[in-house]
Amino acid sequence: MSTGKDIPWVEKYRPKKLSDVVFQTQAVSIMEQIIETFNMPHMIFHGPPGTGKTSAALAMARQIYGAEGMRERVLELNASDERGIDVVRDRIKTYTRINISNNKINPETKRVMPNYKMIILDEADMITSDAQAALRRVIENYSNISRFILICNYLHKIIGPIYSRCSAFHFKPIEQNSQVDRLEYICKQEGIAYTTSALQFLTKISQGDMRKSITILQVCLMSTSLVD
Structure with a gap:
């Protein structure tokens, strides 16, 4: 068998489904219920590094859309690299406004995909206050066709108007x-x-x-x- 030394194991063994996420039983249980109904709120995943926040978000997206559907319906950004107001205006807002086809089937589950896109913002606590204020308006205006998952280490760095619009999930060490x-x-x-x-x-x-x-x-x- 290949030693796998040529591939970062954190990626090679990243959970593909929520049931593979380690030690976050309560959060995963609620997320699995959300997947069953597609009644998905905006969400904040918060907690220390390396506790499965990004893995859970990506696994959730894959179970909802499938690997193929994710390419069209999921935008993943690392906010530590793109933390200013321009990325909110130019990338996130533009993406949320794109129409998607209805009644498309997830080939992995044979279920019809929901009619919303997903935006995953990793390290969202690095986004500037002005950019968060702009993001709040995007979340508010495009909730009918988009869902946001904000991932952060420090929940107190997320502004109140965003926090109040999201369901928060704590990931434990x-x-x-x-x-x-x-x-x-x-x-x-x-x-x-x-x-x-x-x-x-x-x-x-x-x-x-x-x-x-x-x-x-x-x-x-x-x-x-x-x-x-």
Whole structure:
């Protein structure tokens, strides 16, 4: 089997569906109910880094639209790179105004897709206050054809008028046993020998950050085939 060293494992083993998201049982349960009904509010996913916020948003989008439908109906932006008012006016507002075809089938689920697009804004707490004010107006004016998922580490940096329009989901630091289980799965998939004590040590370093644990694991394997 390929060692997978040529691919970042945080991407290779990113959850494809919500049930694969680790340790966020309560949030995932509510999201799965939303997917069943397509009655989706605007949402804020907040919590420490590496707790599954972006993975959950992308998994949710995939389950709603399928991989093919995501290309047409999902816009993902990292707000730390594009944090000013221009990106709200030029990219987000333009995208929300684009019409989409109705009654299109998700080939993966055989269900009709909802008639709204999805905009995922990662690191939304990095958006300037002026840009957030402009974003609030876009959210308000285009709610009939668009849904927003804002992802952030610090909820207090999101302005009140946006927060009040969204359902907030808190993502907790991932406890050690759940992390070890995931790292064991990755090691088995990659054909790597390991010891449980070594994986426990990695997860202790990460302090609840699953992304950091997976990254450290892959770096360790750059120089050895045994995690001990």
